Amino acid sequence: MQPVTRAAWPLPHTSHSGDWPLAGLLEAKRAAGVAVSVVIPARNEEKTIAGVVGALRRELVDRAGLVDELVVIDSDSVDGTAARAREAGATVHAARGILPELGALPGKGEALWKSLFVTTGEILVFIDADLTEWGVHFVTGLLGPMLHLPRAQLVKGFYDRVSTYQGQAAGLEGGRVTELLARPLLNLWWPELGGLVQPLAGEWAVRRSLFESMEVPTGYGVELATVLEAHARHGLAGLAQVDLGARAHSHQSIHDLSLMATELLAVADRKRNRPAAQDAPPHLVQFSRGPDGAVRPIRRDVPSAVRPKATGLAAYRSKELHR
Numbered sequence: 001m002q003p004v005t006r007a008a009w010p011l012p013h014t015s016h017s018g019d020w021p022l023a024g025l026l027e028a029k030r031a032a033g034v035a036v037s038v039v040i041p042a043r044n045e046e047k048t049i050a051g052v053v054g055a056l057r058r059e060l061v062d063r064a065g066l067v068d069e070l071v072v073i074d075s076d077s078v079d080g081t082a083a084r085a086r087e088a089g090a091t092v093h094a095a096r097g098i099l100p101e102l103g104a105l106p107g108k109g110e111a112l113w114k115s116l117f118v119t120t121g122e123i124l125v126f127i128d129a130d131l132t133e134w135g136v137h138f139v140t141g142l143l144g145p146m147l148h149l150p151r152a153q154l155v156k157g158f159y160d161r162v163s164t165y166q167g168q169a170a171g172l173e174g175g176r177v178t179e180l181l182a183r184p185l186l187n188l189w190w191p192e193l194g195g196l197v198q199p200l201a202g203e204w205a206v207r208r209s210l211f212e213s214m215e216v217p218t219g220y221g222v223e224l225a226t227v228l229e230a231h232a233r234h235g236l237a238g239l240a241q242v243d244l245g246a247r248a249h250s251h252q253s254i255h256d257l258s259l260m261a262t263e264l265l266a267v268a269d270r271k272r273n274r275p276a277a278q279d280a281p282p283h284l285v286q287f288s289r290g291p292d293g294a295v296r297p298i299r300r301d302v303p304s305a306v307r308p309k310a311t312g313l314a315a316y317r318s319k320e321l322h323r
């Protein structure tokens with residue numbers, strides 16, 4: 001297979017994490033005079049959070065001084081996630097504790113949106129908390145285009161997706177929603193975005209100016225919404241992607257991924273101005289065989305709440321809370 005960078009069709013700026021050595025990043029960061037906040041949304045990730053936080057803290061905060069803030073947003077965990085993250089060196093905020101007057105909604109997008117109120121960096125780097133195969137080059141790789149390419153507004157990571165079967169690595173066919181929904185959808189409706197290798201990657205860097213000025217879906221639609229928003233505002237030139245090698249993470253059940261897929265379709269629908277489908281809160285009917293042998297429908301609500309632009313909120317603009 002040809003390396004993705006040699007493909008014939010238009011790609012967003014595409015590089016490899018190895019193209020961005022630390023010394024160059026530090027110099028570019030100093031020259032730009034910007035601060036970098038790494039944000040890790042986490043819900044019940046006590047097994048993996050310390051590994052992710054600890055390495056970032058040691059390598060990129062303490063040793064390199066590349067990352068200015070390392071923040072975990074605890075998204076309603078009922079396990080030891082917050083304690084493990086704190087011990088490993090992160091500043092931890094409970095999502096529902098951030099500006100409680102704004103209410104608390106479940107979901108990853110909510111955690112990322114709330115992070116805007118407790119971080120100060122002009123550049124935000126989001127990293128998932130459930131990573132088992134990864135490295136700190138995820139962050140340096142994402143920062144490369146952000147610090148070196150003034151036009152880059154959103155940088156997505158991409159990688160080989162390790163799949164697991166019964167807890168063991170079982171091949172490179174992970175990323176089921178990406179393969180079966182996200183990329184087909186982009187190719188059909190936003191073909192210019194067909195060159196994004198991992199549009200749903202949970203590892204991405206974004207300029208605060210973009211993320212704070214867009215509406216943010218509170219669930220798993222946050223990645224797709226940001227890709228579409230960056231593209232709508234800045235075109236392909238506003239996007240970049242970085243090869244980060246391989247990534248392994250914990251996997252959700254196919255029924256939960258089906259719900260995620262429906263959330264993503266709802267985001268795409270909204271973007272294509274098809275509000276009819278949004279009149280009633282969307283739901284998904286799934287089927288499950290009970291102990292009596294009968295197949296029964298289960299109706300699940302599809303998370304579809306959207307947070308407003310943070311910049312529109314007085315609380316966000318107030319100096320006490322922010323910058």
Ligand SMILES: O=c1ccn([C@@H]2O[C@H](COP(=O)(O)OP(=O)(O)O[C@H]3O[C@H](CO)[C@@H](O)[C@H](O)[C@H]3O)[C@@H](O)[C@H]2O)c(=O)[nH]1
Binds near residue numbers: 200203
């Ligand atoms: O309510 C939630 C759910 C998840 N998470 C965290 O968000 C990250 C990603 O969640 P996960 O359930 O592992 O997502 P995946 O099934 O891996 O979904 C993929 O696809 C999603 C949709 O694009 C992206 O949001 C994910 O980052 C990406 O890894 C993890 O750190 C979770 O702990 C929260 O903070 N709150």
Ligand SMILES: O=C(O)[C@H](O)COP(=O)(O)O
Binds near residue numbers: 176177201251257
């Ligand atoms: O990106 C995706 O498609 C989802 O994270 C699902 O990934 P998985 O199939 O590797 O669990």
